[in-house]
Amino acid sequence: MVDFTGIERVRELVNRAGTAAFIEALAGEIEADYRRWSEFDKSPRHAVHSPVGVIELMPISDGRLYSFKYVNGHPKNTAQGLLTVTAFGVLADVDTGYPVLLSELTLTTALRTAAMSALAARWMARRNSRAMALIGNGAQSEFQSIAFHHMLGIRELRLYDVDPAATDKLERNLAALALPQLRVVRCASVTEAVRGADIVTTVTADKRNAIILTPQMIEPGMHLNAVGGDCPGKTELHGDILRRADARVVVEFEPQSRLEGEVQQMPAHFPVIEFADVLAGRAAGRDHDGEVTIFDSVGFALEDFSALRYLHELHRAERGTRATVDLVPDLDNPKDLFALLGGRPARATSTAHLRVSA
Numbered sequence: 208m209v210d211f212t213g214i215e216r217v218r219e220l221v222n223r224a225g226t227a228a229f230i231e232a233l234a235g236e237i238e239a240d241y242r243r244w245s246e247f248d249k250s251p252r253h254a255v256h257s258p259v260g261v262i263e264l265m266p267i268s269d270g271r272l273y274s275f276k277y278v279n280g281h282p283k284n285t286a287q288g289l290l291t292v293t294a295f296g297v298l299a300d301v302d303t304g305y306p307v308l309l310s311e312l313t314l315t316t317a318l319r320t321a322a323m324s325a326l327a328a329r330w331m332a333r334r335n336s337r338a339m340a341l342i343g344n345g346a347q348s349e350f351q352s353i354a355f356h357h358m359l360g361i362r363e364l365r366l367y368d369v370d371p372a373a374t375d376k377l378e379r380n381l382a383a384l385a386l387p388q389l390r391v392v393r394c395a396s397v398t399e400a401v402r403g404a405d406i407v408t409t410v411t412a413d414k415r416n417a418i419i420l421t422p423q424m425i426e427p428g429m430h431l432n433a434v435g436g437d438c439p440g441k442t443e444l445h446g447d448i449l450r451r452a453d454a455r456v457v458v459e460f461e462p463q464s465r466l467e468g469e470v471q472q473m474p475a476h477f478p479v480i481e482f483a484d485v486l487a488g489r490a491a492g493r494d495h496d497g498e499v500t501i502f503d504s505v506g507f508a509l510e511d512f513s514a515l516r517y518l519h520e521l522h523r524a525e526r527g528t529r530a531t532v533d534l535v536p537d538l539d540n541p542k543d544l545f546a547l548l549g550g551r552p553a554r555a556t557s558t559a560h561l562r563v564s565a
């Protein structure tokens with residue numbers, strides 16, 4: 208049987224820790240994996256594009272465990288009452304090739320993206336950062352808000368979205384969290400939200416080269432957490448922001464980011480720093496307080512590997528309540544696969560789609 212963490216189970220595991228604590232712990236797992244960067248067999252994700260969206264497969268392995276995520280990005284979906292991003296994934300044992308965990312990754316993607324954003328900002332943003340502009344107030348936005356409040360000490364969040372209903376929802380959800388140290392300010396434009404901010408997070412969804420941030424909006428010392436531009440032909444920053452003499456661009460995995468990130472707008476020799484080099488001390492995340500730092504986030508398979516590994520650990524820590532799925536046959540004679548179709552059920556064949564093992 209293969210362990211299974213569906214939406215209910217992930218919700219339970221996150222709520223048990225508390226969302227902020229869960230994101231911080233996950234950031235620790237991601238950091239630990241980025242610190243052993245050279246152990247991973249890495250490749251850019253495989254993307255299948257359509258005029259309205261993308262479906263991607265994100266594989267990675269450290270030689271002991273293998274994982275992949277299936278994820279889509281369809282900005283038009285919300286108009287039909289569907290999510291822009293949905294995902295699920297598998298963790299497998301390299302030694303046998305057997306899957307060990309099947310998991311939902313929609314909620315988990317939002318958690319790991321926020322964890323990764325805040326982790327990068329810890330190394331890149333100015334130490335005394337207190338105000339963050341949050342442009343794009345959709346599905347990812349609460350997770351980003353919580354991560355930056357909890358992990359970076361952000362005390363003022365300045366919100367803007369072209370859809371006022373999205374900002375209403377974010378305001379409502381943040382108010383329900385009753386965070387006494389967090390001031391939430393609703394802004395009438397991107398310019399108003401960004402003015403005076405220490406950190407600017409862009410997490411908008413639009414399948415085109417959008418210009419959410421223009422060069423005039425950028426102030427010395429700002430840290431930009433550019434999350435929404437994550438596909439060929441889908442960006443958020445004006446190219447001149449990247450070209451600033453005082454700009455420093457950090458990416459997750461250079462070969463993938465050159466295709467999908469904000470740096471797709473730049474020539475192949477445009478300098479970027481991989482986040483693993485920052486962690487290893489081979490490059491600085493920031494040199495001085497006046498620098499404009501840009502985390503050109505696209506989402507890399509390693510972050511999902513860390514999330515799946517962490518979920519599996521938490522899931523297995525509790526005996527007696529573990530859900531599994533009969534995804535792989537458990538046969539008395541592995542050469543007799545045909546027995547599965549016969550009268551005598553193989554050991555793990557179950558009529559139920561989902562089991563809770565004692």
Ligand SMILES: NC(=O)c1ccc[n+]([C@@H]2O[C@H](COP(=O)([O-])OP(=O)(O)OC[C@H]3O[C@@H](n4cnc5c(N)ncnc54)[C@H](O)[C@@H]3O)[C@@H](O)[C@H]2O)c1
Pocket residue numbers: 280282285291292316317320342343344345346347348367368369370373410411412413417419433434435436437504505506507
């Ligand atoms: N980098 C990563 O690791 C990563 C991970 C997850 C999602 N993403 C990307 O983040 C983006 C947001 O994802 P989501 O799940 O929150 O999507 P969503 O559709 O729920 O929310 C996006 C929001 O952006 C707003 N928006 C669109 N254009 C805008 C503009 N010009 N100005 C201000 N707001 C604008 C929309 O109104 C919407 O509320 C997507 O593009 C997604 O692909 C990146």
